[in-house]
Amino acid sequence: MYDVIVVGAGPAGSVTAAYVAQAGYSVLILERNHSCSSPCAGYVSNTINLELPDDSVIQSNITKMRTYFPDLSFHDFELNGFVVDRSLFDMSLVMKAKELGVEIKWDSGMTGFVSESVKFYGGDARGRIIVGADGVFSRTAQILGLEKQEIAICAQYHMKGIKPISDMSEIFFNVDHAPGGYIWVYPTGEDSAKVGLGLAGSSSPQEKLDTFIKTHHRLNGQKTEYITGALPISGLREKLTFGNVLLVGDSAGMADPITGAGINNAMLAGAIAGNTIIKALENDEISILSEYEIKIKRLLGKPLARSYEKRKKLDACSDNELLKRELPFFWMTFKQYWE
Numbered sequence: 001m002y003d004v005i006v007v008g009a010g011p012a013g014s015v016t017a018a019y020v021a022q023a024g025y026s027v028l029i030l031e032r033n034h035s036c037s038s039p040c041a042g043y044v045s046n047t048i049n050l051e052l053p054d055d056s057v058i059q060s061n062i063t064k065m066r067t068y069f070p071d072l073s074f075h076d077f078e079l080n081g082f083v084v085d086r087s088l089f090d091m092s093l094v095m096k097a098k099e100l101g102v103e104i105k106w107d108s109g110m111t112g113f114v115s116e117s118v119k120f121y122g123g124d125a126r127g128r129i130i131v132g133a134d135g136v137f138s139r140t141a142q143i144l145g146l147e148k149q150e151i152a153i154c155a156q157y158h159m160k161g162i163k164p165i166s167d168m169s170e171i172f173f174n175v176d177h178a179p180g181g182y183i184w185v186y187p188t189g190e191d192s193a194k195v196g197l198g199l200a201g202s203s204s205p206q207e208k209l210d211t212f213i214k215t216h217h218r219l220n221g222q223k224t225e226y227i228t229g230a231l232p233i234s235g236l237r238e239k240l241t242f243g244n245v246l247l248v249g250d251s252a253g254m255a256d257p258i259t260g261a262g263i264n265n266a267m268l269a270g271a272i273a274g275n276t277i278i279k280a281l282e283n284d285e286i287s288i289l290s291e292y293e294i295k296i297k298r299l300l301g302k303p304l305a306r307s308y309e310k311r312k313k314l315d316a317c318s319d320n321e322l323l324k325r326e327l328p329f330f331w332m333t334f335k336q337y338w339e
């Protein structure tokens, strides 16, 4: 019997597991894949108090965000963060958890659980507490009977032989190229960048991304890697704790509904989940887990609800004139967003 079984080796799962193991409890992570491979652009903000696992995962430092209106006029904003190699970043978080005593089973997708019994490909295990950190299409949430989340579908190329602006993340809004979403350009080197696009709903974004790249000559180079993936955009789920089960990260709807950023929140929530689990185990009292939901709602409830409202404004922009007028009200680098 493990004290905790964590489903998913993304940032939410690894951070939760590491906190609990550090306090001396037994933790098993079940990961359905062979290694960490969540599709992502890898922008991590350094505005919150979480140390990066290791400098070698950093592809570039970011000091500014440039937001383009549809006519390519722009607005610059200072902010501090990093672009990371997402697979390396996630792997180093898992390895840190492993050093702290966490056991990891790869190729072990969780298929079901009842009370403390968990089934996965290749076996079963028992855990006093179960953490669903299994991402946007969470099997844990499905087994709990929760609703599917609204999603944005994303596509991204890693482009080489192009001219990104160093230290700057570039964000393009244009209803022709990215209706209900935006295009990002995150530098990974002097002549390389991740160029991607996210769209609300389930339409295929690759064609739109190709057209955008063709029409922006500075970004037209060699496509070296293509990824596609989804993220939740309906905001925080109403319930995050279900008896001995917790939801953390994208499974709980913690990605920002308008920016799509979810790594920082996943890690922050992992730390809070970890600390709450330790308290529940120390006191041998599962009902203490409900404190996790209260703390997360206090911290993320309002910001995510506000972003969800802003997302509706973006969705309602049917032409570029309207988008140009409305953009300052729904994008967080403008002061109007905060009024």
Ligand SMILES: Cc1cc2nc3c(=O)[nH]c(=O)nc-3n(C[C@H](O)[C@H](O)[C@H](O)COP(=O)(O)OP(=O)(O)OC[C@H]3O[C@@H](n4cnc5c(N)ncnc54)[C@H](O)[C@@H]3O)c2cc1C
Binding pocket: 007, 008, 009, 010, 011, 012, 013, 030, 031, 032, 033, 036, 037, 038, 039, 040, 041, 042, 043, 044, 108, 109, 110, 111, 133, 134, 135, 136, 138, 139, 140, 154, 155, 156, 196, 228, 229, 230, 231, 248, 249, 250, 251, 255, 260, 261, 262, 263, 264, 266
């Ligand atoms: C294209 C794209 C670009 C993005 N860019 C950014 C960005 O630049 N910055 C940012 O902050 N956010 C970004 N995001 C969002 C970010 O990736 C997520 O918010 C973040 O990964 C959430 O972390 P998580 O640990 O909750 O989930 P995940 O990272 O999705 O990890 C979940 C893990 O659970 C595993 N899993 C799933 N089901 C099972 C199962 N049944 N059994 C066992 N394991 C399972 C998965 O394989 C995965 O390893 C992007 C998302 C996409 C799709």
